[in-house]
């Protein structure tokens with residue numbers, strides 16, 4: 074699926090449940106997920122070794138709830154929000170028709186365009202979906218015109234500064250990024266370290 078087609082699907086989702094999604098605190102997600110047939114459960118992280126798992130997505134065992142999303146609530150709020158939006162992306166883009174189960178780790182949240190194999194491709198698609206849902210292109214453009222600094226954009230959309238950086242790149246906000254070049258450099262160093 075092309076990037077634009079994924080973003081279009083995200084915008085359709087926003088029209089149905091998105092407004093609620095963007096305003097809701099983390100603990101009201103179950104209401105939002107009901108409409109797409111998913112249940113959200115806290116993920117028990119069995120040991121320190123598994124601490125980097127953000128979530129898991131698998132098929133449910135009945136028609137009322139075709140999908141189960143497990144979330145590691147030990148992560149920061151911004152991370153949890155991104156994980157939930159990412160899992161909704163997997164569901165709406167029908168990825169569980171192609172793989173049995175999806176484990177989410179930090180490396181899955183790489184927003185770069187790495188899609189060399191099926192899993193990387195699916196992760197990238199879910200990330201594009203999540204980024205559009207949490208930081209809608211039109212709203213981001215409106216705030217850039219007001220010249221809000223990037224750390225305030227992150228606060229406004231309740232996402233990490235890395236997500237804001239990625240979104241600024243995808244909408245080609247070159248002038249804005251030039252103005253905040255020191256910040257952009259810092260985020261890039263963090264991403265590659």
Ligand SMILES: [Zn+2]
Pocket residue numbers: 159163175176177181195196199
């Ligand atoms: Zn994923």
